[in-house]
Amino acid sequence: MDTFTGYLRQNGQVGIRNDLLILNLTGLTSKVAERIHQNLNHSKLVSFEYGMGLLNKDKEISQNVFIGLSLNPNVGGVLLVSADQSRTEIVIEQLKKNKKPFRSILLGDVGSDPLEMINTAIKQGAEILKEITEIKKNQFRLEKICLSVECGLSDSTSGLFANPLIGRISDKIISSGGTVIIGETMEWLGVESDLAKRAMSSNVRNQIEKIVLRREKLAIDNGLDLIGINPNPKNIEGGLSTIEEKAIGSSIKAGSSKIEGVLEYGEIPKKSGLWLMDAPSYTPESLTGFASAGSQINLFSTGSGNCYSSDLMPTIRITANPETASRLSHQIDHDCSDLIRDGNFNKAENKLLEDLVSVLNGKLCYGEILGDGSETISRFGEAL
Amino acid sequence: MKFLALCSSDNDNVAYTFDEISLGQKVEIININKVIISTSKIPKYHKIALNDIPQGASIIKNGICIGKAKKDIDMGAHIHVHNISSNRAVLKGER
Numbered sequence: 001m002d003t004f005t006g007y008l009r010q011n012g013q014v015g016i017r018n019d020l021l022i023l024n025l026t027g028l029t030s031k032v033a034e035r036i037h038q039n040l041n042h043s044k045l046v047s048f049e050y051g052m053g054l055l056n057k058d059k060e061i062s063q064n065v066f067i068g069l070s071l072n073p074n075v076g077g078v079l080l081v082s083a084d085q086s087r088t089e090i091v092i093e094q095l096k097k098n099k100k101p102f103r104s105i106l107l108g109d110v111g112s113d114p115l116e117m118i119n120t121a122i123k124q125g126a127e128i129l130k131e132i133t134e135i136k137k138n139q140f141r142l143e144k145i146c147l148s149v150e151c152g153l154s155d156s157t158s159g160l161f162a163n164p165l166i167g168r169i170s171d172k173i174i175s176s177g178g179t180v181i182i183g184e185t186m187e188w189l190g191v192e193s194d195l196a197k198r199a200m201s202s203n204v205r206n207q208i209e210k211i212v213l214r215r216e217k218l219a220i221d222n223g224l225d226l227i228g229i230n231p232n233p234k235n236i237e238g239g240l241s242t243i244e245e246k247a248i249g250s251s252i253k254a255g256s257s258k259i260e261g262v263l264e265y266g267e268i269p270k271k272s273g274l275w276l277m278d279a280p281s282y283t284p285e286s287l288t289g290f291a292s293a294g295s296q297i298n299l300f301s302t303g304s305g306n307c308y309s310s311d312l313m314p315t316i317r318i319t320a321n322p323e324t325a326s327r328l329s330h331q332i333d334h335d336c337s338d339l340i341r342d343g344n345f346n347k348a349e350n351k352l353l354e355d356l357v358s359v360l361n362g363k364l365c366y367g368e369i370l371g372d373g374s375e376t377i378s379r380f381g382e383a384l
Numbered sequence: 385m386k387f388l389a390l391c392s393s394d395n396d397n398v399a400y401t402f403d404e405i406s407l408g409q410k411v412e413i414i415n416i417n418k419v420i421i422s423t424s425k426i427p428k429y430h431k432i433a434l435n436d437i438p439q440g441a442s443i444i445k446n447g448i449c450i451g452k453a454k455k456d457i458d459m460g461a462h463i464h465v466h467n468i469s470s471n472r473a474v475l476k477g478e479r
Contacts, residue, residue: 156429160390189473190472194448216473220474224475227470239400239427239430239431241465242450243470243472244449244450244471244472245450248445248446
């Protein structure tokens with residue numbers, strides 16, 4: 001179970017899917033991009049609906065995320081749709097550097113005629129699909145995998161069973177030479193000193209404590225009582241009483257490895273190992289940050305059920321709550337509720353690893369089958 | 385019928401229930417071989433107090449403090465947002 005079959009990219013990365021990504025970079029062209037997407041089977045659409053006037057962090061991070069999503073190994077080729085030339089050129093530069101197949105179309109290229117733009121872009125997209133679907137799959141070791149881990153609408157079974165189980169898979173990927181990313185900074189509140197102790201360097205240790213305190217201060221400065229937000233009403237219904245309690249259960253998804261460093265939202269890790277992403281906790285934003293960082297696959301635990309899925313990263317939904325597993329049998333990909341009865345983590349780990357490798361090899365997650373997938377790029381402030 | 389709960393480490397003063405528990409039931413804490421009589425109704429997968437916890441004392445799970453008691457809590461009582469609160473992100477004037 002230490003190998004999988006995937007698509008080798010020109011830059012040496014390995015995808016587990018072979019998608020055409022239609023990446024829309026401006027609000028003006030979002031409807032056009034939607035219509036192009038409707039006309040191209042096997043395409044995925046990610047749309048950023050904001051235009052010029054983005055400032056500072058928003059400007060920098062959105063640009064990095066466009067690049068990150070385009071370079072995600074699951075993306076075989078990219079069709080850039082945009083009304084903004086300079087924004088598009090920055091992405092093109094990286095696509096060229098990484099030798100990823102792409103086409104690009106600007107609203108200005110077609111005399112600002114959206115119908116002409118749709119027509120031309122469909123043909124361009126069709127060409128990319130012909131090109132990228134010629135690639136054959138090959139066998140690779142798990143070191144090529146960047147796993148991201150997430151939890152959403154957790155209850156006590158998440159922290160006691162599903163997340164520790166995910167933690168074991170994280171350790172397995174790291175020991176195989178791969179990469180793991182965990183995010184949701186708010187959910188390290190109360191365990192940040194334990195995380196900091198696992199940092200590779202004192203610099204990283206200080207950074208971990210700093211980003212957690214910064215986010216705690218953000219809540220206080222905005223006069224927010226975390227109760228009802230994080231933990232949210234579903235968490236509370238599921239038995240979670242405080243952010244610290246939630247954090248113990250949440251952070252354990254990262255396993256027990258040393259922490260290489262802290263990533264900015266959507267940032268691509270510079271090397272393998274375990275990375276923390278300083279990012280919002282809300283699942284749609286969080287998963288897109290991971291996809292932008294190059295994660296090919298996500299393990300996503302839930303307590304009461306969570307129907308979200310990334311569009312670019314197959315998202316394996318896991319629950320240890322037997323009621324949720326039976327109520328949402330066509331939403332939950334992996335039921336580990338046996339753990340409540342037998343506590344046999346070794347058996348559960350083998351079962352989850354087997355399932356993970358099947359998904360790496362092409363088995364579809366419910367999110368892929370039912371088309372639940374989406375991407376949401378975070379915003380950080382006002383625009384001009 | 386046995387009513388079960390699980391506690392994660394030796395220092396913990398709470399355990400997680402695996403059954404719907406009503407008042408006055410014997411609850412077996414499976415991994416520490418202890419039986420506690422419930423002193424309130426407790427929903428499934430929620431927390432039960434393993435001893436008497438005075439107001440202000442820390443609530444310990446996995447050996448880590450997850451908050452403090454807002455009032456005196458009896459052994460066997462349901463522990464949740466009504467009787468414990470977080471030590472983090474506390475707004476000014478509420479600490």
